[in-house]
Amino acid sequence: MKKKNYTLLILSLFCLFANAQDLPIELQTPEIVSVNRLPMRASAYAFESRTLAEKRKKENSAYFISLNGQWKFNWVKDPRQRPTDFFLAKFDDSKWDNFRVPANWETNGCGTPIYVNQPYEFAGRQLTGARMNPPFDIPVDNNPVGSYRKKITIPENWNGRQIFINLGAVKSAFFIWVNGKKVGYSEDSKLAAEFDITKYVKTGENLIALQVYRWSDGSYLECQDMWRISGIERDVYLFSTPKLNIVDFKTIATLDQTYTKGLLSASVKVNNYKIDQRTNHSKADSFYVSLDLVDAKNNSIYKADSKLATVLGNFKQTISFSTQIDQIKNWSAEVPYLYTLYITLKDKNEKVIEVIPQRIGFRSIEIKGSDFLVNGKRVFLKGVNRHEHNATQGHTLTHADMEKDMEMMKKLNVNAVRHSHYPPDPYWMQLCDEYGLYVIDEANIESHGRYYSLETSFANDKEWRVPHLERVQRMYERDKNHPSIVTWSLGNEAGNGVNFYEAYEWLKKVDIRPVQYERAENDYNTDIIVPQYPSPNYLPKYSTSKNTRPFIMSEYAHIMGNSLGNFKEYWDAIENNPKLQGGFVWEWIDQAIDTVKNGKRIMAYGGDFPLSGPVDENFSDNNFCVKGVVTAYRGMTPMAVELKKVHQFIKTTFNGTNQINVNNSYFFKDISNVQLNWELVENGKVIQTGLITNLNVAPRATQTFT
Missing domain, CATH: 3.20.20.80 (Glycosidases)
Structure with a gap:
């Protein structure tokens, strides 16, 4: 009996070890969430000129290349069958499919969409809670892998600049190679992963290769009440920056205690990507940072310039600003007034290096007592x-x-x-x-x-x-x-x-x-x-x-x-x-999901998949989606x-004396842009109509109209 128990233990350990070996270690180590992924930064784009920054369309920049569109693609259900040398330039992908990016696999013919609410889609409702063995519950023979290849061209005018790739959202985890060399790894399927690929690329043709796994240890934190589907879900693009670059910034735009004056602070982080040659000590580069805050009519209401600052090579420097602006226009969901802050980086000769446009809204968010307040209003x-x-x-x-x-x-x-x-x-x-x-x-x-x-x-x-x-x-x-x-x-x-x-x-x-x-x-x-x-x-x-x-x-x-x-x-x-x-x-x-099942077009829910054959109720919450x-x-x-x-913000009541009470329940705006059309109906027939156009009712007020 003891011998059998020892045998079972050895077999169990062998199966666990085999499962761990079948997947890359990164997918089964919770502490590893990325390799070589850049720190997250504010979602903004640095343009090469103020003119381009004012249009706020990064696609117009000479230093932006969209990688959306067709990629060569291979999909396997069993990760043990994934290609292992596909990232090499010599690999023949001529028999691979062309697949759109961004796109989910399962809504485009690769794998089955799964809808569950509380359980994990790789474990089912029978394996939850304390019965699980994270991160080893993902089936060894069922963890689909998508492999992508795309040839891209780096323009000559990008030479001498820093070059990055931005992958907007990839589910659930992926590796990236450039020109046959592994660059890194990333989890977290709803935020972008950026990699500095400068040292991996060259002017002219280059090869980008990605390998995406449907499930990883990151999937244990992505158990949301939604379709559990995978792939590259948001935009993918390249961009390049000068060696001196605004890598990140933080703005705080709030209000003073009277809620009438704007309080603006900004901290701007400048990176220097330069590596000094033939020396043991880096030499500093000099730069200026300037701010220009303009209103909705493009009138400048605040300008500031830093002193000449320095940053060592391969290092960073932060420049800070703060000011008070009188008679500001507040932002709210009712009146979303926005300013634009132009953050400009200049070299020591005050030549513009890059310009970032950032929309700014001045508002106050606070909790006083038991009240959640926006601009002082409950x-x-x-x-x-x-x-x-x-x-x-x-x-x-x-x-x-x-x-x-x-x-x-x-x-x-x-x-x-x-x-x-x-x-x-x-x-x-x-x-x-x-x-x-x-x-x-x-x-x-x-x-x-x-x-x-x-x-x-x-x-x-x-x-x-x-x-x-x-x-x-x-x-x-x-x-x-x-x-x-x-x-x-x-x-x-x-x-x-x-x-x-x-x-x-x-x-x-x-x-x-x-x-x-x-x-x-x-x-x-x-x-x-x-x-x-x-x-x-x-x-x-x-x-x-x-x-x-x-x-x-x-x-x-x-x-x-x-x-x-x-x-x-x-x-x-x-x-x-x-x-x-x-x-x-x-x-x-x-x-x-709009699809066809049994020859009939339907709006499908979880229990409609797979489109043929029986539904596995262990992996479906049916129509709950x-x-x-x-x-x-x-x-x-x-x-x-x-x-x-x-939810209506304008409420009316008839007081019985040919008068109508109009209540404006907005907090920040009157309703002068609204008119009231009324009609009197007798036995289903309209016998009188009227129009009231002067509904200048103040916020949180009621007026009576005859």
Whole structure:
């Protein structure tokens, strides 16, 4: 009997060792989240001139090359069958497919889309919580790998400059080679990975090769309620910079205590990529940094120039500015007034090296007592939770998709959005700044399938400290300059523990905005109580409780089927009780996929896949993904009509004496741009109509019209 037990133990250890050997070590080591990946920086682009910077289109720069489009592509289900020498120039890829970038594999014929809510898509609902053995639960014979090759041309005018590649979002992990040499590795599928490839490329033709794995240890932190699909999901491009370069910057644009004067600070980090030759000591280069803040009419309202500064070769220098600006125009979701800050780097002869345009919005975000305040006002957040979804392509969105999201949110009286549950495409952030939404920016962390016990949760496991912190820090560093962000979120449904305590404390040190986290519940590491799915009856109870923190529901009013029947009751409670300030409806869009099954075009949900053969219920949550305010094509639903009505900012009541009371519930703008059309109907027939055009009702005021 003992001999058999020893044999079983040896076999088990052998299988575990074999599994570990079949995948690169980086995919099974939580502490390794990247190799040679550059630190995250603000999502901005440095142009070679002020003229180009004013247009803010990086595609117009001579030092930008898009790598979107067709790549040579090979896909295998079993990672042991992946090509191992495909990154070499001599490799013959003539029989490989041509595959579009960006694009998800599973919506383009490579693999099966999987929809589950809480479980892991590689383990299923039968292997969750303490039964798991992370990071070794990924099947050895089922972890699809996509291998990409693309020949690119480096122009001659890039010679002598620093050259980088930006991969906008790759799920779940990938390696990169340039001209046959390994450059690096990256996890975190919803933020860009940048690599300095200067020493790997040459003028003329070059070869870029990528190998992407559907699952890695990073997948354990990406257990969100969405389609679990993979591939390159956002833009890929090359860019080059001078040897002296603004590598990052931070702006803080807030208000004084009167909320009328702007307080602006900026810190600009300059990198020097020069390596001095034939010397033991680096020589410093000299430079200037200048700021020019212009208003919406392109009038300059603030200028500043640094003194002549120096930076050693292969090192960095930071230049700081601060000022107060009188009579500023404030930013809010209602009136999203934006300035543009031009940050210019000049050489010692004051010749322009590069110019960065950054949109600036002056606003104040603070918590006083039990109130969450924007520009001193106790605003209500009429929000939705937004996943990135395209009806045919999955997680790869076009600019038109994002613009339609913004259009529909504005039409439906939505003034806030929670990025559930990852940082969005940078273009969406630009739209939020420009059109005005209060943003909860959330780190790409959810480990729902592991559940929340302190004994097993990744949140409380120090082996998983690095990936938790990196995902929070990288989110912040990319998005730190956006005025629309009013709160940082540490993640979603990932338990609580030491890793989130440290992430919270890091954010509180580097930024002045509140930090929230739903699974903190009443713990110290959330500035706002952000529960999920309390009943309308609970809300007044919280407002009379001893808890002093603001109460904003991170998820509520679950839209599925014939829902939102009690939505008005939520808002009756919110608008008439202290501490309550709104919430974020789950969810914005139906996550349905437009496809053909059994000869019929359908809007498919999780239980529709695979398109032929039986559904494995262990890996499907069926139709639970179809629960949006709008359809997968961003069309109206009955729930959208109800949400628009309850969220309305202009409310009218008839007082019975041929008078109408008009209430303006906006906080920052009057309604002089609105007119009131009325009609009197008798037995279904219109017998009288009228028009009131002078609706100059002040914010939070009511007027009576006859």
